[in-house]
Amino acid sequence: MIRQAILWSAIGVVGVAGSARAADAYKVSGAEIVVVCPLTVGGSFEARTKSVSGEVAASAAEPGNLSGALRVDLQTLETGIAVRDRHMRDNYLEIEKGPDFAVATFDQIRIEKLDGKSTFKGTLLLHGQRQEVAGTADLQQRDGRIRVQAQFPIKVSAFQIPKPSYLGVGVRDEIQIKVVMTVEPTANHVAAARP
Amino acid sequence: MKLTRIALSLLVFMGAHVTAARASPTMIRLGYSDCVSCHISPQGGGLLTTYGKGVDEAQSLRHQEVHPVDTAATRLLYDFRFVTASQLAEMLGTDRSITSTTFRLQGRTSLLMSAHNRLSAAFGLETPVLSTASSSTTAGNIVVYKALYQYRPKENFELAIGRDEMPSGIGLPDPLAFIRNGNDGGDTAYPTQVKAFWATHRLQLTPYAFGPGGDEPAALRQYGGGMVAGVDVWKHRAIVGVSSRLSAAAAFRRNSVGAYARLGFGKWGVLAEHDFTSRTTRDTTVQQPQSRYLAGHTQVFFAPVEWLVTSVAAEHLVVDALQQTHVYRLTPGVQARISDNLTLIVNMREAFTGVVASRARTFSVQLAVKSVQ
Numbered sequence: 219m220i221r222q223a224i225l226w227s228a229i230g231v232v233g234v235a236g237s238a239r240a241a242d243a244y245k246v247s248g249a250e251i252v253v254v255c256p257l258t259v260g261g262s263f264e265a266r267t268k269s270v271s272g273e274v275a276a277s278a279a280e281p282g283n284l285s286g287a288l289r290v291d292l293q294t295l296e297t298g299i300a301v302r303d304r305h306m307r308d309n310y311l312e313i314e315k316g317p318d319f320a321v322a323t324f325d326q327i328r329i330e331k332l333d334g335k336s337t338f339k340g341t342l343l344l345h346g347q348r349q350e351v352a353g354t355a356d357l358q359q360r361d362g363r364i365r366v367q368a369q370f371p372i373k374v375s376a377f378q379i380p381k382p383s384y385l386g387v388g389v390r391d392e393i394q395i396k397v398v399m400t401v402e403p404t405a406n407h408v409a410a411a412r413p
Numbered sequence: 414m415k416l417t418r419i420a421l422s423l424l425v426f427m428g429a430h431v432t433a434a435r436a437s438p439t440m441i442r443l444g445y446s447d448c449v450s451c452h453i454s455p456q457g458g459g460l461l462t463t464y465g466k467g468v469d470e471a472q473s474l475r476h477q478e479v480h481p482v483d484t485a486a487t488r489l490l491y492d493f494r495f496v497t498a499s500q501l502a503e504m505l506g507t508d509r510s511i512t513s514t515t516f517r518l519q520g521r522t523s524l525l526m527s528a529h530n531r532l533s534a535a536f537g538l539e540t541p542v543l544s545t546a547s548s549s550t551t552a553g554n555i556v557v558y559k560a561l562y563q564y565r566p567k568e569n570f571e572l573a574i575g576r577d578e579m580p581s582g583i584g585l586p587d588p589l590a591f592i593r594n595g596n597d598g599g600d601t602a603y604p605t606q607v608k609a610f611w612a613t614h615r616l617q618l619t620p621y622a623f624g625p626g627g628d629e630p631a632a633l634r635q636y637g638g639g640m641v642a643g644v645d646v647w648k649h650r651a652i653v654g655v656s657s658r659l660s661a662a663a664a665f666r667r668n669s670v671g672a673y674a675r676l677g678f679g680k681w682g683v684l685a686e687h688d689f690t691s692r693t694t695r696d697t698t699v700q701q702p703q704s705r706y707l708a709g710h711t712q713v714f715f716a717p718v719e720w721l722v723t724s725v726a727a728e729h730l731v732v733d734a735l736q737q738t739h740v741y742r743l744t745p746g747v748q749a750r751i752s753d754n755l756t757l758i759v760n761m762r763e764a765f766t767g768v769v770a771s772r773a774r775t776f777s778v779q780l781a782v783k784s785v786q
Contacts, residue, residue, distance in 0.1 A: 254648070259450040259464075259568070260612065261649045263443055298443045298679065300719060301471035301478070385467040386485060387450060 242403060243275035243286070244364065249399035251290055258388040265306065269294040270397075273404060274327065281332055287325035288399075302384070310382050311345060318346045333357055338368065347377040353395075368397040438584045438684055439714050439722055440468075442677030446649040447617055448584065453484065453523050455571050455610035456619075457584045459535055459559065460490050460521050466785060470753040474720040479753065482786050491522040494783040505772040513544035519558075529566050535559040558603060571610045576603050576626060580619045580641045582654055582673025582686045588710035588728065595708040595730040595740070596669065596690040600633050601626030617643040617652065623660070635660040635667065643673070650677045656688070667692045685711040704734040712744075720750045741765045756781045 249270035256262040272288035292311050297303055307313050313320040322344045329338040339352045353370025373391050374382065382389040438448075438457070448457030451465030461469055466481040484490055496517040503510040519537035526532060535558040561575035581589045593600060608621035619641040625634035637660025643652045656671040671688035687709035694702045712726035728742040746760035758779040765772050 257450065260614075261444050261446050261450060264648075298719070299468070299471050301467075301476050385464040385481070386462070386483065387464040 243273060243405070244401035245273040245404040246270050246288065247363065247400050247402040249397065252396040252398075253295070254394040254396065255382075256390040256393070258390060263297050263299075263302070265295045265297045265303075267291065267294040267296065270399065272324075274401070276332065282329050284327040284329065287323050289324075290322040292320055292322055305384065306382075310379050315346065318343060324351075329355065329357075331357075333359060338370075342372065342377075344372075345377040345379050349376050363400050363402045366397065366399045366401065368399075370395050438675055439677070439682060439716070439724075441650060441652065441675045442679060442682040442714075442716065444649045444677070446645055446652055446675075447612060449610075449612070453490065453531070453533065454561070454563070454573070454577075455612070456573075456577070456580055456608075458578070458586070459533065460484075460492060460523050466753065469750070472719045473750040473752045475752040476719070479785075487786075488525050489522065490525075490786060491520065492784045492786055494519040494521070494781060496779060496781045498777060498779045500775055500777040502773060502775045505774055506768075511545045513542050515542050516540040521559075529564055531563040531565070533559060533561045533563060556603075569612045572607075573610070574607050576605050577608075578603060579606070579623070580608060580621060582641055582643065582656055582671065583675055583684045583710070585684065585710075588684075588686055588712075588726070591710060591728055591730070591742070592686070592688050592708040595732065596688065596692075596706040597633070597635075597667075599630060600635065601629040603628070604635070615645045617641075617645075617654070632664040633662055635662045637661060637667070639669075643675075650682075651675075664696070665692050665694045680717065681713065681715040683711070683713055685709070687711075701735055704732065706733070707731040722748045724748075739767050741767075753785050754783055 248268075250266060250268050251270060253265040254262055255265065267290060269291035270288060271291075272286060274284040274286035274288065277283045277285060292313050293307065295303065295306065295311075297306065311319060322342065324340050324342050327338060327340040330336040335354070335356045337352065338355050339350060341348055342351045349372070351370050351372055353368055355366060355368035358365045371392050371394050374389065374393060375391050381391075437451075440451070445451065447455065449455040451461055451468055452458065453460040453462060461484070463481050463484045466484075467479055470476060470479045482490070494517075496519070497514065498517075499512070499514045501510060501512050517537050517539045519535060521533075521535040523531055523533040537556050537558060539554055539556060541553045557576060559575070559577045561573050561577050563571055563573045565571040578586065578589065579593075590602065593602065604623040604626045606621050606623040608619060608623075611618045620638070621640070622638040624636050637658060639656065639658030639660075641654065641656045643654030645652055652675040654673050656669075656673065658667070658669045660667045667690065669688055669690035671686060673686040674683065676683040687707070690706040690708070692704050692706070694704075696702070708728075708730045710726060710728045712724050714722055714724040716722045724744075724746050726742075726744040726746070728740075728744070730740040732738045742762055742764045744760055744762040746758065749757045751757060756779075758777075758781075760775075760777045760779075762775045762777070763772070764775070
């Protein structure tokens with residue numbers, strides 16, 4: 219099955235910053251995650267998924283701190299080449315190891331501004347490893363919904379993911395996560411993410 | 414009647430020389446913005462790298478795990494290809510049709526002389542066109558497609574000297590042949606060249622100088638130089654560029670400019686290359702010494718599944734000489750990669766010159782089998 223060197227990787231993740239007015243809770247109504255993986259020989263490939271879920275809420279006291287979490291089902295990441303998808307899931311993301319490997323979770327989100335262009339930080343659980351990440355986001359309110367465009371880099375090695383490589387061609391250590399997401403108001407109470 | 418027969422034979426001849434599937438610029442749809450990651454030659458086509466072999470198999474119907482030789486370390490690389498092409502050509506104006514078949518056996522090899530030096534060659538035995546038309550216009554022959562010395566001091570730079578196809582914007586042999594047959598009828602497809610491939614994060618530059626290939630008529634032997642220059646304008650999925658060439662032969666001077674684009678959007682994309690050429694004869698007695706040619710190829714492709722690529726190509730050629738003539742071709746086609754050994758291509762080509770009697774339709778099936786080292 220998995221022997222030699224391999225492929226790619228792509229680490230689905232989520233980024234983003236939820237936004238909201240104080241104490242409002244929002245759930246994901248639509249999203250796409252694009253993981254841009256530059257190759258060591260030049261060029262790049264993208265792993266994509268629309269399987270994103272979760273709810274976030276702004277704290278009344280500190281609107282920049284969002285409770286809740288966003289989750290990405292890594293099983294659904296696709297790169298356009300089935301063999302590469304299989305290597306990515308089995309050899310690198312190792313999703314069969316359990317929920318902390320099959321799902322990427324983004325929580326403890328802190329965003330500078332809740333409207334317009336901003337910077338954010340958060341904690342990403344990926345490949346069983348929790349790491350703080352930081353990026354940029356653009357939040358636009360429209361018809362009661364909020365459209366979020368966010369981007370942040372991660373290092374594959376920081377998440378203890380084996381160095382992705384296939385037949386002599388590898389993925390560079392730093393990859394980009396791009397998120398386009400729409401969130402809509404929800405009446406649910408959003409619990410704080412697990413520590 | 415005789416004219417019809419000649420036209421049909423010509424059609425068969427042209428169609429029979431359809432180049433078999435090789436380079437895959439359609440892979441830009443997945444972010445492969447150049448050829449160097451999958452092919453030994455940065456120009457594309459020919460032998461595959463280890464990684465290219467993996468992608469070749471992964472993009473096939475069979476898509477098994479493969480364990481090819483390490484092309485970066487193996488001294489002698491080689492493969493053999495057998496290509497058969499069968500066609501049914503119809504002249505729609507006269508209701509005449511003929512069938513034809515050709516066979517081609519190719520050998521491709523590359524010798525790694527040192528870490529930075531390589532010799533590459535490709536040669537083939539092509540059978541005569543076996544046609545139902547009584548007057549065959551071709552003969553079987555041995556062709557040297559490539560004989561190159563390659564020097565690659567850095568990953569992103571290569572200097573190549575020898576006989577090869579001319580560099581082009583979209584890297585597809587068939588459109589290149591269409592443009593060449595329009596602008597440089599009778600010229601060699603494999604001129605002698607000195608060319609460099611230089612790529613940066615966004616730029617892809619190929620300056621070159623060239624001379625005759627040796628298999629063209631003396632009056633058509635050109636010497637000159639040119640440049641193919643592209644820039645990545647969108648995430649390794651949109652390369653746009655320009656090309657230019659200046660050359661001279663005993664009978665004429667020639668210059669051309671062109672533009673091209675390779676665009677990919679996941680399952681589909683667009684490949685386009687257009688070229689404007691001006692030729693001025695040295696014969697001062699002719700009424701109009703300058704001829705202009707506008708030739709272009711645009712195709713939209715769609716890959717519903719990894720191993721199947723469908724496409725529709727539109728081509729045009731306008732020759733502005735003593736008279737202005739037009740040729741239009743529309744070619745829907747399907748390429749199925751069954752395995753890394755086996756590729757099947759089915760095309761239908763409609764050619765139109767503006768005169769109803771000259772409308773022609775060609776159905777072609779190509780089967781390419783190759784060995785994998």
